[in-house]
Amino acid sequence: MIAFFLSLSLSCSQNIIRKESTMTELLPLEKSIIHTDHNGLTQEEFANLKEKTIKAKDLSYSPYSNFRVGATILTTCGEYISGANVENASYGACICAERTAITRAVVSGFKSFRAIGISTDLKDKIGSPCGICRQVIREFGLNVSIYLFNVDGSKYFRVQLKDILPLSFGPSDLGLPEHDG
Amino acid sequence: MIAFFLSLSLSCSQNIIRKESTMTELLPLEKSIIHTDHNGLTQEEFANLKEKTIKAKDLSYSPYSNFRVGATILTTCGEYISGANVENASYGACICAERTAITRAVVSGFKSFRAIGISTDLKDKIGSPCGICRQVIREFGLNVSIYLFNVDGSKYFRVQLKDILPLSFGPSDLGLPEHDG
Amino acid sequence: MIAFFLSLSLSCSQNIIRKESTMTELLPLEKSIIHTDHNGLTQEEFANLKEKTIKAKDLSYSPYSNFRVGATILTTCGEYISGANVENASYGACICAERTAITRAVVSGFKSFRAIGISTDLKDKIGSPCGICRQVIREFGLNVSIYLFNVDGSKYFRVQLKDILPLSFGPSDLGLPEHDG
Amino acid sequence: MIAFFLSLSLSCSQNIIRKESTMTELLPLEKSIIHTDHNGLTQEEFANLKEKTIKAKDLSYSPYSNFRVGATILTTCGEYISGANVENASYGACICAERTAITRAVVSGFKSFRAIGISTDLKDKIGSPCGICRQVIREFGLNVSIYLFNVDGSKYFRVQLKDILPLSFGPSDLGLPEHDG
Numbered sequence: 265m266i267a268f269f270l271s272l273s274l275s276c277s278q279n280i281i282r283k284e285s286t287m288t289e290l291l292p293l294e295k296s297i298i299h300t301d302h303n304g305l306t307q308e309e310f311a312n313l314k315e316k317t318i319k320a321k322d323l324s325y326s327p328y329s330n331f332r333v334g335a336t337i338l339t340t341c342g343e344y345i346s347g348a349n350v351e352n353a354s355y356g357a358c359i360c361a362e363r364t365a366i367t368r369a370v371v372s373g374f375k376s377f378r379a380i381g382i383s384t385d386l387k388d389k390i391g392s393p394c395g396i397c398r399q400v401i402r403e404f405g406l407n408v409s410i411y412l413f414n415v416d417g418s419k420y421f422r423v424q425l426k427d428i429l430p431l432s433f434g435p436s437d438l439g440l441p442e443h444d445g
Numbered sequence: 446m447i448a449f450f451l452s453l454s455l456s457c458s459q460n461i462i463r464k465e466s467t468m469t470e471l472l473p474l475e476k477s478i479i480h481t482d483h484n485g486l487t488q489e490e491f492a493n494l495k496e497k498t499i500k501a502k503d504l505s506y507s508p509y510s511n512f513r514v515g516a517t518i519l520t521t522c523g524e525y526i527s528g529a530n531v532e533n534a535s536y537g538a539c540i541c542a543e544r545t546a547i548t549r550a551v552v553s554g555f556k557s558f559r560a561i562g563i564s565t566d567l568k569d570k571i572g573s574p575c576g577i578c579r580q581v582i583r584e585f586g587l588n589v590s591i592y593l594f595n596v597d598g599s600k601y602f603r604v605q606l607k608d609i610l611p612l613s614f615g616p617s618d619l620g621l622p623e624h625d626g
Numbered sequence: 627m628i629a630f631f632l633s634l635s636l637s638c639s640q641n642i643i644r645k646e647s648t649m650t651e652l653l654p655l656e657k658s659i660i661h662t663d664h665n666g667l668t669q670e671e672f673a674n675l676k677e678k679t680i681k682a683k684d685l686s687y688s689p690y691s692n693f694r695v696g697a698t699i700l701t702t703c704g705e706y707i708s709g710a711n712v713e714n715a716s717y718g719a720c721i722c723a724e725r726t727a728i729t730r731a732v733v734s735g736f737k738s739f740r741a742i743g744i745s746t747d748l749k750d751k752i753g754s755p756c757g758i759c760r761q762v763i764r765e766f767g768l769n770v771s772i773y774l775f776n777v778d779g780s781k782y783f784r785v786q787l788k789d790i791l792p793l794s795f796g797p798s799d800l801g802l803p804e805h806d807g
Numbered sequence: 808m809i810a811f812f813l814s815l816s817l818s819c820s821q822n823i824i825r826k827e828s829t830m831t832e833l834l835p836l837e838k839s840i841i842h843t844d845h846n847g848l849t850q851e852e853f854a855n856l857k858e859k860t861i862k863a864k865d866l867s868y869s870p871y872s873n874f875r876v877g878a879t880i881l882t883t884c885g886e887y888i889s890g891a892n893v894e895n896a897s898y899g900a901c902i903c904a905e906r907t908a909i910t911r912a913v914v915s916g917f918k919s920f921r922a923i924g925i926s927t928d929l930k931d932k933i934g935s936p937c938g939i940c941r942q943v944i945r946e947f948g949l950n951v952s953i954y955l956f957n958v959d960g961s962k963y964f965r966v967q968l969k970d971i972l973p974l975s976f977g978p979s980d981l982g983l984p985e986h987d988g
Contacts, residue, residue, distance in 0.1 A: 293840065294973045309698030323552040327621050329690070329717060331981065350548045352584045353615045353758030353962045355691060355713065355720035357577060359544065363718075364552050367531045367545040372502040392974040394944030396538060402938065403533045411521050428973055431935040431966065434534045438874065475792045478655065510871070512800065530877060532898065535937035537873060537906075540899035575897035576764065580757030601792040604793065606635040611790055613654045619693065685914040689983050712910045714946045715977045719939060725902065726910040727892045733866040735908050758900060765895045794898045802870050 323348035362397035374441030498562030504529035543578035659692030685710035722758035822935035840970035860924030878904035905940035
C-alpha cells in the first residue's frame with residue numbers, strides 16, 4: 265500500500281508539474297497539502313463517492329468547452345448528491361459541477377458536507393476546483409475533504425478546502441456565524 | 446372570470462407601477478407581454494406548480510439579502526423540480542432560485558421545460574427574474590412560460606421567456622443548435 | 627434615407643431570423659423595439675461611439691471563445707469609456723465587454739449613461755447583449771440607448787435597455803432609489 | 808523595524824483568529840504564507856500602492872452590502888490602475904474590486920501585474936480576496952504579490968497568489984499557455 269501511495273503521490277506530482285507550465289516543479293506548499301489516503305471515509309463510502317463522481321460526468325451540459333466535469337457530495341447525513349457543469353452561450357453564466365452539486369444539496373435540505381468528489385476527462389492530469397467553486401464550498405465550512413479523481417478514478421488525491429483556499433473570505437467577515445463543516 | 450382577470454391584471458400593473466419608481470406607469474410593451482391565464486397548464490398542473498413554488502422558498506439560503514426566492518420547474522416530462530436562492534459571503538457567487546432549479550433539473554437529466562414558477566416574499570409586488578436567470582433559462586429554449594407569483598400565490602401573472610429577453614444571445618449565436626423548449 | 631433604413635431594417639431582421647433557429651421570423655415584439663436611427667446622438671457623437679466600439683474589440687482577451695466583443699459607453703458627461711470581454715479558464719469567471727466597460731465607467735466616477743455601443747466579429751449577424759450584461763446596465767437606469775453594430779459598423783440598430791429587459795429586477799425591488807439613466 | 812514587523816505579524820494573526828470563528832488559531836499553513844515585508848516594491852512604489860488602494864474605496868458602488876472595497880494594480884510597466892466593487896440588485900451580478908481593477912487593466916492594454924493592493928473598511932480585520940477574484944487574478948499569472956491593507960493602510964501583510972490559490976485551475980489546464988506574471 266505504501267508503495268502504491270508513493271507511486272500515486274509521484275504521479276500526482278507529475279500531473280501537477282505538467283499542469284503548471286510556469287512552475288519547474290510542484291510547489292512545496294502544494295506538496296504539503298496533498299493527501300493520498302481517504303481517512304474519514306470507509307472503503308465503502310470512498311468507493312461510492314468515486315463511482316458516483318465518475319458517473320456524474322454523464323450529466324454534464326458542456327457544448328461550449330467540451331470539458332465535462334462531474335462532482336458528488338457526501339453529506340454529514342450520509343447522502344450522496346451529484347452535479348455536473350451546466351454551461352451557457354454567455355460564458356459568464358456557466359455553472360461548474362461543484363456548484364451545481366452544492367446548490368442541489370442545499371435546496372435538498374443539506375448544508376453540512378463531509379466530502380466532495382470531482383472528476384474531469386483529463387487523461388494525464390488531475391483537475392482541481394476553480395476559485396469560484398472553492399468560494400461556494402467554503403460558505404458551508406472549511407473542513408470539507410475534496411477528492412480529486414482522474415478520468416476513471418484509478419488515481420486520486422485528497423485536499424482539504426481550508427488548504428486550497430487559505431485566508432478565505434466567508435460569513436464571519438460579514439458578521440455571520442460560520443457553518444460547522 | 447373576465448372581471449377576475451381584469452382586476453388581477455390591474456393589480457399586477459399597480460404592482461409594477463409601484464415597483465418601477467422611474468416609470469409613471471407600466472410601459473406599453475410590458476403591458477403587452479403580461480398574461481393572466483395559465484393556458485397550457487391544466488388546473489392541476491397550475492395548482493401543483495404554485496404550491497411547490499411557494500413551498501420552495503423554505504429551501505432558501507439567503508442570510509445576506511434576507512430575500513427568499515423559490516422557483517419550480519415543470520419539465521416536458523411532467524417532473525416538478527424546485528430550487529431556491531443560495532447566497533455567498535462573496536455576493537458575486539450568489540446563485541438565484543431559478544438557476545439552482547434549472548441546474549438541478551439539467552443534472553437530473555431534464556433539458557426541456559414547459560413552465561417555471563417563481564415567488565418571493567414581496568407583499569405588494571410580483572418579483573421578476575434577473576437578467577442572469579433569464580439568460581440561463583434561455584439556453585434551453587425561448588418558449589418557456591414563466592409564472593410570477595406574489596408571496597402566497599394569491600396573485601400571479603405569466604410571461605414568456607422570449608418576451609422578457611427579446612433579441613437574446615444564445616447557442617445559435619455560437620453556431621450551436623437551439624433547444625426545443 | 628428611408629429606403630436605406632428600410633433595407634437596413636430588413637437586413638437586421640434577416641440577421642435575427644438566421645440567428646434564432648427556433649423562430650421562423652423575427653418576433654413582432656422584437657420588430658417593434660428595433661430602431662434604425664440614432665436620435666439623441668449627434669452625427670459626431672454617433673461616429674465617435676461607432677469608431678470606439680469597433681476599435682474596442684482589439685482590447686479583448688478571449689482565448690477560450692475566440693469571440694471578440696467590444697463595447698463603448700457614452701456618459702451623460704460626454705465621456706467615452708471602452709471595454710472588451712475578459713475571459714477566464716473557469717468560464718463562469720468570464721466578464722463580458724459591456725460589464726468591463728460599465729465597471730470601468732463606474733470606478734472612473736460615472737454612473738449615468740446616454741448610450742452603449744456593442745460590436746462583435748459576427749459577419750452576417752448583429753450580436754445582442756446577454757442577460758447578465760442587461761442586468762448590469764439596468765442597475766444604472768432603464769433609459770440607456772444600446773447601439774448594436776455589425777463587424778465593421780457598416781450596419782447597426784438601436785434598442786432601449788427597458789425594451790430588452792422588460793419587467794426588470796432592480797434597485798427599487800430592494801427598497802433602493804432608481805438611478806436617473 | 809523587526810519589532811514593528813513582529814507586532815504587525817502578531818496583530819495580523821489575531822485579526823485572522825477573530826475572523827475565522829471555526830478555527831481556534833491561525834492555521835500553520837496560513838501562518839507560513841503571510842509575509843510582512845514589501846520586498847520587490849521600492850518604498851515609493853509601496854507608498855503609492857497603499858495610498859491609491861485606500862483611496863480607491865471612494866469609487867465603490869456598494870449600496871447592497873455597504874461593504875466598500877478598493878483595489879489597485881501595479882503593472883510590470885509601472886502603471887497603477889484602481890478599481891472598486893460594483894454591486895447589483897441581483898447579487899450574482901456583483902463584481903468585486905479586484906476584478907474591476909483587473910478588467911480595467913486588461914482593457915487598458917496591461918496583462919502582466921507585479922502587485923495588487925486591497926483594502927476594506929474592516930476596522931479590526933484585514934480582508935482577503937474571495938475565490939472568484941483569486942481565479943481572475945490567477946488567469947494572468949501565479950506570481951503576483953497581493954498586499955492586504957487594513958482600513959487606513961496602517962497595517963498590512965503580503966501574500967502571493969500562488970499561495971492563496973494552490974493547485975489552481977488555469978489556462979494550461981485547457982491547453983493554453985500560461986502568462987508570465
